[in-house]
Amino acid sequence: MDEVFRREYGFKCSGRKANTCKSEKKQQVYYKSDTHFNQIGAFVTVQALKDKIDGKTDKLKDVKFGKITNHYSGDLARLCDMQDTFNNDTQYQLDPATVNTKIKSDKKILVIGDSYSDEMLSILRQYFAEAQTVNIWSFEPSLLDEYKPDIVVWEHAERYTDRFNWISLFG
Numbered sequence: 001m002d003e004v005f006r007r008e009y010g011f012k013c014s015g016r017k018a019n020t021c022k023s024e025k026k027q028q029v030y031y032k033s034d035t036h037f038n039q040i041g042a043f044v045t046v047q048a049l050k051d052k053i054d055g056k057t058d059k060l061k062d063v064k065f066g067k068i069t070n071h072y073s074g075d076l077a078r079l080c081d082m083q084d085t086f087n088n089d090t091q092y093q094l095d096p097a098t099v100n101t102k103i104k105s106d107k108k109i110l111v112i113g114d115s116y117s118d119e120m121l122s123i124l125r126q127y128f129a130e131a132q133t134v135n136i137w138s139f140e141p142s143l144l145d146e147y148k149p150d151i152v153v154w155e156h157a158e159r160y161t162d163r164f165n166w167i168s169l170f171g
Contacts, residue, residue, distance in 0.1 A: 027060070033086040034074020039065055039094055042119040050127055053151060056103035058127075063099060065092040099126045108132075110147050112139045113155035120155070 029041030037045065040060070047057040068091040077086035108130040111117045117133045124131035132147050136156055144152065 028090075031072060031074045031091075032089045033072075033077040034089070035076060036074070036116060036119060038090075039092040039119060039123070042116075042123050043094055045116075046120055046123045046127060049153060050103070050105070053107075054105055056105070058100050058103065064095040066095050067091070068093050094123055094126065096126055103127070105129060107150035108148065109151040109153065110134065110144070110149035111153045111155050112136055113153070114157055116157065117155050 027040050028038065029044060030037045043058075043063065043065075044060065047060075050057045070090050071087045072089040072091040073083040073087035074089065077083045080086075104126070105128045107128055109124060109128045109132070111120065111124065111131070111133045112135075113120075113133055114136055121131060121133050124133075128151075130149075132149070134143055136154075
């Protein structure tokens, strides 16, 4: 799919899977009871985006994450109505004081995404002048005029690739 977007539309594509899998060997980047990545996984993904956009990134070893709770229960546990059983996950939050402010972009970024972009937003705001997210189900091309972003990122899990056909940005 990435090759089609590169060839047909001239997009720069960056997959989160390779980056999070590499980091997973060192730290937990996905929740145990959830289909989503945690703040560490979101950080790794944002740094991969920054690398594609301007080549200026923070390293995972140079930032710190605070623990919000050790009793997080994710979407898989909720689907099974077993939040009381599967509630032993740690929820993290990036410590803004440890972010390298010298690499912050002066650009406005808009992420059109699924639920993964929710975890990314607070981290994006540390690395871009402005960051907004809009859900792929509610995105309208007119939002580009409203937000006036310098950078637009289309983020989605593979199962939502068909959503890209819903819009006609390209004529």
